[in-house]
Amino acid sequence: MVKSEPDYSTAAAQNAHLSRQRPYPLAGLLVIDLTHVLSGPTCTRMLADGGARVIHVERKGSGDDTRSMGPYLTDGSSEYFRIANAGKESIALDFKDAADFDLLKRMIARADIVVENFRPGVMKRLGLDPEELVKQNPRLIVASISGFGQYGPMSQQAAYDTIVQAISGIMDATGASDGPATRVGTSVSDIVAGMLGYAAITTALYAREKTGKGTTVDVAMLDATMSLMSQDLMTSLGLNQVPHRIGNRHPYMYPFDTFACQDQPLAICCGNDHLWSLLVNALNHPEWQDDVQMKTNDLRVANWQLVKAHLESVLQTKPAAVWEQLLTSAGVPNGVVMNIDDTRRLPQVVARGMVKTLPDGNKVMGNPLKYGTWNSYGLQTDAPKYNENENQIRTEFKE
Amino acid sequence: MVKSEPDYSTAAAQNAHLSRQRPYPLAGLLVIDLTHVLSGPTCTRMLADGGARVIHVERKGSGDDTRSMGPYLTDGSSEYFRIANAGKESIALDFKDAADFDLLKRMIARADIVVENFRPGVMKRLGLDPEELVKQNPRLIVASISGFGQYGPMSQQAAYDTIVQAISGIMDATGASDGPATRVGTSVSDIVAGMLGYAAITTALYAREKTGKGTTVDVAMLDATMSLMSQDLMTSLGLNQVPHRIGNRHPYMYPFDTFACQDQPLAICCGNDHLWSLLVNALNHPEWQDDVQMKTNDLRVANWQLVKAHLESVLQTKPAAVWEQLLTSAGVPNGVVMNIDDTRRLPQVVARGMVKTLPDGNKVMGNPLKYGTWNSYGLQTDAPKYNENENQIRTEFKE
Structure with missing residues (x-):
């Protein structure tokens, strides 16, 4: 089956929330972006969206x-570079x-923000010590x-996303209780560090407007990933117990899990007896x-495997999309476990402008930060070719 | 074995980066927090850290x-509420x-920021339409x-973290290629939405200082979780292909995976032939x-199961911690797959103040946003008891 390709441009053009003409919240700011690969470019891409x-x-x-990492487009350019640097x-x-x-140095002297993601110490060796740069400007x-951050005993250790995921506890928390620790299937440590880098920069921008003072900012992938672990930290810090992964289900509510249908799995979340009654009636049982064995939430949590078997005996008779419609009409919270290739085609995603078409015809991720007053469409220009803006920049920043 | 409990207070007190006396970047701002459960409270907790x-x-x-969700401390109070509302x-x-x-209404009239995470439309029914509030102030x-956001065809649907993870594509991307789609073992959709809510608010604060204008902000868990999926979006948008989960390994580099040791697994990341040679020598092979079958990266990617079997035949003879020391000395990037209960005790985590002790003696997550100029320790007061500040607030905001 050939999937239909949404017209992202028309949807965005028709939506007042996504007007491209609105003023940008970060208009007028100059960012010198010394970053590479993913965590840093994610941060500076958010600045471009602003x-x-x-x-x-x-x-x-x-x-x-x-630029030399796949996947590659048919013209040989890297889609990885493109999506991180539009x-x-x-x-x-x-x-x-x-x-x-x-x-x-002249570019930095006129900049508002410098962002870098070298290993700690490299900026200083390059003659660009962050603290010195702030003293000068x-x-x-x-x-x-x-x-791992600019200081501390691990600061010089090599950090790839997979290593930080391992050390942070998020891998150990992910997967079935009787299965292996599982990597989150995207570079969550890189990307969340980029997001928190952006959050720290905008915080510092506000403080600069109030006080006139700039600052260094130090955001670590390990700190950022730990910030995602607040729930397991409750068990560790509050109860002094070691948390264990439990697959897709909720520890204290059932059914609150994913369930096999005829094709894809379906997430169903019934946190109380009322939703449970809506569910069993919708399933005609x-x-x-x-x-x-199932009449209270406590019983259903204790007997979750039995409950799951009962539900799947019915759910496996039809595709997930059929159950989704039926359960949604019945008022039962649910969602199909989708591949991103389907997610990106959802009318909701199109309406929110979470994918957009650039002038070169390529599509990129949209802007998740939406404002009533400010531009929420985000960046509107293509990823640059290597050294594309050299002449203009050399002229602009000449001595 | 009883694990030692780090002294988080002393470590923080000794570290100039974490001085509690420094001025806060968001000092003087008043936030009216109408949020509940996790995504909203995560956002307002970051505002408190600032x-x-x-x-x-x-x-x-x-x-x-x-307040009525576990886990509970020995005094019967909720650790969940505490960690999200310190x-x-x-x-x-x-x-x-x-x-x-x-x-x-009088509190809001004097506020800089209002944050809420009701279902879209509820604020209006309460007489607190966000657009009206901004018009009034x-x-x-x-x-x-x-x-799912304030508008669009799905905006009224029930959204629990598990449902958004299902729809966003992140579950489908997580897990072994021959195993089931796997929920990320923490409420990543709630928490990242809270983080991006904070990022949008600080962006809007900067723009307000420049222009005098406030704004509504609209951040959705689905948009936020999609923003984590940039890698699989490359495959879908750039190549027009459907990505598939591949467990813990890297698609284009090997060995770049987790490996069984005698006890815990170990992540090892060798992205080139040089690191591969360091690894095989460190393993005495x-x-x-x-x-x-293994001498180039392309061969190792093609024969990854064989490479993994070779490596694990040696790694399984000793505990992960032993290999970690040995490989780190040899210059091979690696990290133990740890439980958060071990992560939180790492000297690096202690040095970064990523766990801290509050005056009531309880411990909470630290502040991941660190600045050279501004307070980076974050909030310093306990989570409030229910209605704890009523008298003072009623007096302060009386007619």
């Missing part, structure tokens, strides 16, 4: 590492070349995103409501 | 839903009582966090370097 001007400084020669400008500089380094915000 | 004053308005009678004040109001509602920022 309307800041982002100049991505790439390493002369090969450019950002992701809306930015590009200049390639050789930091060891005196003229290039002076240009970079007291209104500057210099944000560093790293694996009203007698389950008074079953001595 | 030094804003947060008044958590609870429903008269039962209070925030999490640093805030509490007043219980009956929105249907005219005097209470007038008090609330043009500098006000009113942030709404919801499952230099002959694997020239093995015709």
Whole structure:
């Protein structure tokens, strides 16, 4: 079956919430983007979505590492680079070349924000110590995103997303209770660190407007991923117990889990007896409501495997989409376990502009930060070709 | 084995980065917190970490839903409520009582920020339409966090974290290729929506300082979770292919995976031939370097099951902690798959203040946003008892 391709442009154009003409909240800000790969570029992409001007400084020669990482489009360009760097400008500089380094220093002197994600200490070795940069330009915000942070015993250790996921506890928390620890199937440690880098920068921007003072910013992938673990921390810090992964179900409510249908699984969430009664009636098994093994939430939690078997005996007779319609009409909270290739086609996703078409015809992720007053569509320009904006930038920032 | 309990207080006190005396970046801001459960309280907790004053308005009678959700401490109070609401004040109001509602309106009239996470439409029915509130007080920022957003065909659907994880594609992306779709083992959709709510509010605060204008903010759990899916979106948008989950390994590099040791698994990430040679030498199997089935990255990716079996045949002879030391000395990027109960005891986590002790003796998550200029320790007061600050707030905001 060929899936229909939504017209993301028309949907966005018709939606007042997504007007491209509205002023941007970060208009007028200049960002010097020294980042590479994913965590840093995620942060600067959010700045571009807010309307800041982002100049991505790439390493002369090969450019950002992701330019030579797949997947690749038919023209040979990297989709990885594109999706992380849309809306930015590009200049390639050789930091060891005196003229290039002076240009970079002049760019930083006129900037509001510098973002970098080198290993801690590299900026200092390059002659760009963040604390020194802020001393030289007291209104500057210099944000560093790293694996473990700018200080502490692990600060120099290599940090890939998979390593930080391992150390943070999120892998150990994910998966079936009788199965292995499971990596979250996306680079959540990189991306959340980029998001919190953005949050710290905007906080610092507000404080700068109030006080005139800039600052360094230090955001770590490990700190960011730990911030996602508040629920298991309750068990560890509050009860002094070791939490254990329990698959897809809720520890204290049932049915609150995913269930096999004829095709895809379906998530069903019934946190009380009223929703349970709506569910069993929708499945045409009203007698389950008074079953001595299932009639209260406590019983259903204790006998969850039995409850799951009962529900799946019915659910497996029809596709998930059929049950979704039926249960939604009945008022039972549910959602199909979808592949992102289906998610991105949902009318809700289209209406929210969470995918958008750029002038080059390629599609990218939309802006999740939506405002009544400010531009919520986000960046509107294509990812730059390597060194695409060199001439203009060299002229603009000449001595 | 009894694990040692780190002294979080001393570590923080000794660290200049975590000085509790530094000024807060959000000092002087008043937040009226109408949120409940997790996504909204995560956002307002971050505002409290930034030094804003947060008044958590609870429903008269039962209070925030999490007050009656486990886990519970020995005094019967909810650890769930505590960890999500430390640093805030509490007043219980009956929105249907005219005097209470007038008090609330006076509080909002003096506020900088209102945050709510009711289902879309509820604020309007309560007489608190966000757009109206901003019209009445043009500098006000009113942030709404919801499952699917304030508009669109799904906006009225029930959204629990598990349902949003299902629909967003993140469950489908997580787990072994031959196993089931797997829920991320923490409420990642709730928490990331809270984080992006905070990011949107601080963006709006900056824009308000520049322009004098407030705004509504509309952040959705589905949009937020989709924002984590940029890698699978590359496959879907760029290649027009359906991505498939592949367990813990990297699609294009090997060994870049988790490996069974004698006890816990260990993540090992070797993205090039140099790191591979360091690894095989550290494992005392230099002959694997020239093995015709493993000598290049492409071969190792194609034969990953064989490579994994070879590596695990050695790794399973000793505990993960032993290999961690040995491989780290050898320069091989690695990390033990840890339970959060071990993560929180890491010297790095202690040094970063990512757990801290409050005056009541309880411990909470630290602040992941660290600044050179501003307070990075975060909130310093206990979670409020139900209605704890009523008298003071009624006096302060009387007619």
